Amino acid sequence: xxxxxxxxxxxxxxxxxxxxxxxxxxxxxxxxxxxxxxxxxxxxxxxxxxxxxxxxxxxxxxxxxxxxxxxxxxxxxxxxxxxxxxxxxxxxxxxxxxxxxxxxxxxxxxxxxxxxxxxxxxxxxxxxxxxxxxxxxxxxxxxxxxxxxxxxxxxxxxxxxxxxxxxxxxxxxxxxxxxxxxxxxxxxxxxxxxxxxxxxxxxxxxxxxxxxxxxxxxxxxxxxxxxxxxxxxx
Amino acid sequence: xxxxxxxxxxxxxxxxxxxxxxxxxxxxxxxxxxxxxxxxxxxxxxxxxxxxxxxxxxxxxxxxxxxxxxxxxxxxxxxxxxxxxxxxxxxxxxxxxxxxxxxxxxxxxxxxxxxxxxxxxxxxxxxxxxxxxxxxxxxxxxxxxxxxxxxxxxxxxxxxxxxxxxxxxxxxxxxxxxxxxxxxxxxxxxxxxxxxxxxxxxxxxxxxxxxxxxxxxxxxxxxxxxxxxxxxxx
Numbered sequence: 505x506x507x508x509x510x511x512x513x514x515x516x517x518x519x520x521x522x523x524x525x526x527x528x529x530x531x532x533x534x535x536x537x538x539x540x541x542x543x544x545x546x547x548x549x550x551x552x553x554x555x556x557x558x559x560x561x562x563x564x565x566x567x568x569x570x571x572x573x574x575x576x577x578x579x580x581x582x583x584x585x586x587x588x589x590x591x592x593x594x595x596x597x598x599x600x601x602x603x604x605x606x607x608x609x610x611x612x613x614x615x616x617x618x619x620x621x622x623x624x625x626x627x628x629x630x631x632x633x634x635x636x637x638x639x640x641x642x643x644x645x646x647x648x649x650x651x652x653x654x655x656x657x658x659x660x661x662x663x664x665x666x667x668x669x670x671x672x673x674x675x676x677x678x679x680x681x682x683x684x685x686x687x688x689x690x691x692x693x694x695x696x697x698x699x700x701x702x703x704x705x706x707x708x709x710x711x712x713x714x715x716x717x718x719x720x721x722x723x724x725x726x727x728x729x730x731x732x733x734x735x736x737x738x
Numbered sequence: 739x740x741x742x743x744x745x746x747x748x749x750x751x752x753x754x755x756x757x758x759x760x761x762x763x764x765x766x767x768x769x770x771x772x773x774x775x776x777x778x779x780x781x782x783x784x785x786x787x788x789x790x791x792x793x794x795x796x797x798x799x800x801x802x803x804x805x806x807x808x809x810x811x812x813x814x815x816x817x818x819x820x821x822x823x824x825x826x827x828x829x830x831x832x833x834x835x836x837x838x839x840x841x842x843x844x845x846x847x848x849x850x851x852x853x854x855x856x857x858x859x860x861x862x863x864x865x866x867x868x869x870x871x872x873x874x875x876x877x878x879x880x881x882x883x884x885x886x887x888x889x890x891x892x893x894x895x896x897x898x899x900x901x902x903x904x905x906x907x908x909x910x911x912x913x914x915x916x917x918x919x920x921x922x923x924x925x926x927x928x929x930x931x932x933x934x935x936x937x938x939x940x941x942x943x944x945x946x947x948x949x950x951x952x953x954x955x956x957x958x959x960x961x962x963x964x965x966x967x968x969x970x971x972x
Binding site: 554558 | 791801836839855856861875
C-alpha cells in the first residue's frame with residue numbers, strides 16, 4: 505500500500521511534519537496535490553460525504569482518511585517505529601506533538617495576528633507587536649521546555665535513546681525559525697544547545713539528508729508558516 | 739482509582755472539555771487545583787523531572803500523567819464509552835476534537851490577537867479587527883463544518899446515534915459563544931439548527947444537567963477562553 509498525502513502543493517506548512525516522518529520511515533507515499541490535477545483531487549476529498557477532513561494535511565492509508573497533523577503522526581508513529589510501543593509512551597509523544605502544534609500556530613500568528621483571512625500587508629503593525637511578544641515570552645517558554653526535556657533524557661533524543669516523530673518535528677522548528685528570523689534565532693541559539701545538536705543529528709540521518717537534498721523538499725517561502733519578513737526580524 | 743484533574747481553579751478554560759467528559763461518564767475525580775493548596779500541587783507537577791506537562795490541563799490516572807486536552811479525551815474516550823471502539827472511529831473523533839482545539843485557540847485570539855502575555859486592555863483595537871474576521875470567516879467555516887457532519891449522520895450526534903466526547907465539546911462551544919457574544923451568536927444560530935439542538939440534548943442529559951447545576955461548574959467569566967466584552971459583540 506502506498507500512502508497518499510494531501511496538502512497544499514506550494515508550501516511545507518503543516519504537511520512537512522508528516523513528510524519528515526514518511527521520509528525517515530522510508531515509507532512509500534505520493535504527495536498527491538503536487539501532481540497534475542492534485543489540488544482538485546484534494547478539494548474533492550474535503551467535499552466528500554461521511555468523514556471529510558476540515559483542512560489539509562490529511563493522509564489516505566488504504567481506506568482510512570486521517571486528518572490533523574498530530575493525529576496522522578499518532579497513526580504513523582505506531583506503524584513505523586517512530587513512537588514508543590507502550591500506551592504511556594504513545595500518549596507522551598503525542599502530548600509533545602500537540603504542544604508543538606500549539607507552538608506552530610503561534611509561529612503562524614506572528615505574521616497573521618489579526619486572523620488568517622487578511623493579508624500580511626494589512627496587519628503589519630500588529631504583526632510587529634505580536635512578534636516582539638513571541639520572542640520575549642513564547643519562544644523561551646516553548647523551546648526552553650523542549651531543551652530541558654532533551655537534557656533530562658540524556659541529550660540524544662527527546663524521549664531518550666530512540667528517535668520519535670517529535671524529534672523530526674523539532675528539527676523542522678529549528679530550521680524554520682532559522683529561516684524566518686535569522687537574526688533573532690542566531691542570538692537565541694546559545695540558550696538551546698541541545699536542540700541545535702538535535703537539529704544537526706536529524707539533518708545528518710541518511711533518509712532525511714537525501715530528502716532535504718531532493719526536490720521533494722519544498723523550499724521555505726513567504727506563503728508558509730515560517731516567513732522571512734525583514735521588519736519582523738530585529 | 740480516582741482521577742486527578744489539574745487545571746486553573748478560576749476558569750472553565752480548556753479544562754472544561756475534560757470535566758464534561760468525566761461528568762458524563764460518572765467517573766470519580768478530584769479537581770485538584772480547586773482544593774486547598776491545589777494550585778501549588780499543580781505547579782509542582784509541572785516542574786517535575788521526567789515527563790512534565792507543558793501546561794494544564796493534565797490528568798493523573800494512576801501512575802500516568804496525561805497532558806493536552808485532546809490527548810486526555812483520547813484516553814478517557816476509550817475507557818468510558820465516549821468514543822467508537824474501532825481504530826478508524828477513534829482516529830476520526832480525535833481528529834474532530836483537534837479541529838475543535840484549533841477553533842478554541844481562535845476563540846481565545848479574538849481577545850488576545852497580540853499574544854497571551856499582554857492584557858486585553860492593551861490590545862483592544864486589534865481585538866476588534868480579529869473578532870470581526872472571526873465572525874465573518876472563521877465561525878461560519880468551523881461551525882458550518884460541524885453542522886454539516888451532524889446533518890450527514892442523522893442529526894442526533896456528530897458520529898451518528900452514539901454520543902462521543904466531541905458532542906460534549908460542541909455543547910461547550912455553543913454555550914461559550916452564547917456567553918461571550920450574545921448578539922452575534924443570536925443572529926448566527928439560525929444557520930446552525932443542528933448544533934443548537936445538540937446543545938440542548940447534551941444539557942438535558944442527567945449527568946450533565948446535574949453537573950451544570952452544581953458548584954463544580956465554574957461560571958463563565960472574563961479570565962477564561964470565552965469572554966464577554968461588549969465592544970466586541972456588535
